Amino acid sequence: MNEHKNFNELHTFPIVETFYSLQGEGFHTGKAAYFIRFGGCTVCCGWCDVKESWNPHVHPRLSNEQIVDEILSHKAHAVVVTGGEPLMHNLNKLCSLLHKNNIQTFLETSGTFKMTGEWDWVCLSPKQKHKPLDENFAKANELKVIIAMPEDFAWAEECATKVQKDCMLYLQPECSVQQQITPLIVEYCKQNPQWRISLQTHKFINIP
Numbered sequence: 001m002n003e004h005k006n007f008n009e010l011h012t013f014p015i016v017e018t019f020y021s022l023q024g025e026g027f028h029t030g031k032a033a034y035f036i037r038f039g040g041c042t043v044c045c046g047w048c049d050v051k052e053s054w055n056p057h058v059h060p061r062l063s064n065e066q067i068v069d070e071i072l073s074h075k076a077h078a079v080v081v082t083g084g085e086p087l088m089h090n091l092n093k094l095c096s097l098l099h100k101n102n103i104q105t106f107l108e109t110s111g112t113f114k115m116t117g118e119w120d121w122v123c124l125s126p127k128q129k130h131k132p133l134d135e136n137f138a139k140a141n142e143l144k145v146i147i148a149m150p151e152d153f154a155w156a157e158e159c160a161t162k163v164q165k166d167c168m169l170y171l172q173p174e175c176s177v178q179q180q181i182t183p184l185i186v187e188y189c190k191q192n193p194q195w196r197i198s199l200q201t202h203k204f205i206n207i208p
Contacts, residue, residue, distance in 0.1 A: 013038060015060060020076055023080060026123055026142055026168075026172075027121070032078070033078040034078070034103075037082050037084060038086040064093045071101075077102070077103065078105075079098055079104070079105055080108060087111070091116045099118065108123045111133060111136035112133065140163050142170060144172055144198055147174060171189065
């Protein structure tokens with residue numbers, strides 16, 4: 001019995017939620033995509049808005065095939081894999097199946113685990129208290145740094161020195177201090193135009 005359970009767990013993943021919606025932030029804002037939120041996270045930011053995703057043991061488990069079948073029942077041409085921290089799981093087969101079905105793969109990650117899977121777009125959102133693996137900076141298409149206080153700008157600049165030259169650079173206000181910090185980000189982007197501001201537009205228009 002235990003051996004069978006362990007075998008299943010190697011081939012299934014804890015899934016917090018799946019839904020078809022529009023990308024709400026960063027480079028792909030406004031683009032229709034199917035979202036897969038994986039359970040499990042070791043970063044555990046105090047301002048995380050999906051704390052229920054941290055514990056991987058409380059969510060139903062789905063196989064790669066079940067996930068892909070659900071995606072194909074919608075009109076999605078792209079999938080956003082997020083968490084939690086999705087790189088806690090081996091995503092090689094999932095990406096392979098998605099690409100075989102002509103579905104683009106977008107990853108949102110803190111970069112704290114070795115990268116698996118083949119990605120059409122990687123959004124790296126580094127956290128200062130649990131830093132990404134150095135090797136993951138070079139794989140980022142988009143660097144999105146959350147700004148909660150003025151001191152975070154220095155962290156953003158440190159991260160920007162590690163990504164590729166063509167990586168898109170975004171600063172995003174932490175939602176609980178958005179009114180106070182957004183004017184600082186606006187001014188920072190004006191003075192440092194290599195940066196763009198990212199807003200959680202899905203919260204403004206009330207979509208998942």
